[in-house]
Amino acid sequence: xxxxxxxxxxxxxxxxxxxxxxxxxxxxxxxxxxxxxxxxxxxxxxxxxxxxxxxxxxxxx
Numbered sequence: 001x002x003x004x005x006x007x008x009x010x011x012x013x014x015x016x017x018x019x020x021x022x023x024x025x026x027x028x029x030x031x032x033x034x035x036x037x038x039x040x041x042x043x044x045x046x047x048x049x050x051x052x053x054x055x056x057x058x059x060x061x
Contacts, residue, residue: 002057002059002060004053004057005053005054005057005059007050007053008049008050008051008052008053008054008057009050009054010050011046011047011049011050011053012046012047012050012051012054013050014043014046014050015043015044015045015046015047015048015049015050016043016047017043018039018040018042018043018046018047019040019043019044019047021039021043022036022039022040022043025039
């Protein structure tokens with residue numbers, strides 16, 4: 001199993017979780033705006049980095 005692809009998958013899942021958390025916080029008006037902004041930006045970075053790692057890693061058997 002490729003370590004880069006696994007790490008990319010983990011980053012992608014963490015990004016999705018962060019984006020869902022941010023969306024729920026915006027809809028329910030629960031968290032502070034600054035907290036939601038920071039979590040949202042970090043989630044987008046994780047998501048895009050994870051997708052990039054999964055796409056660019058070659059499968060070698």
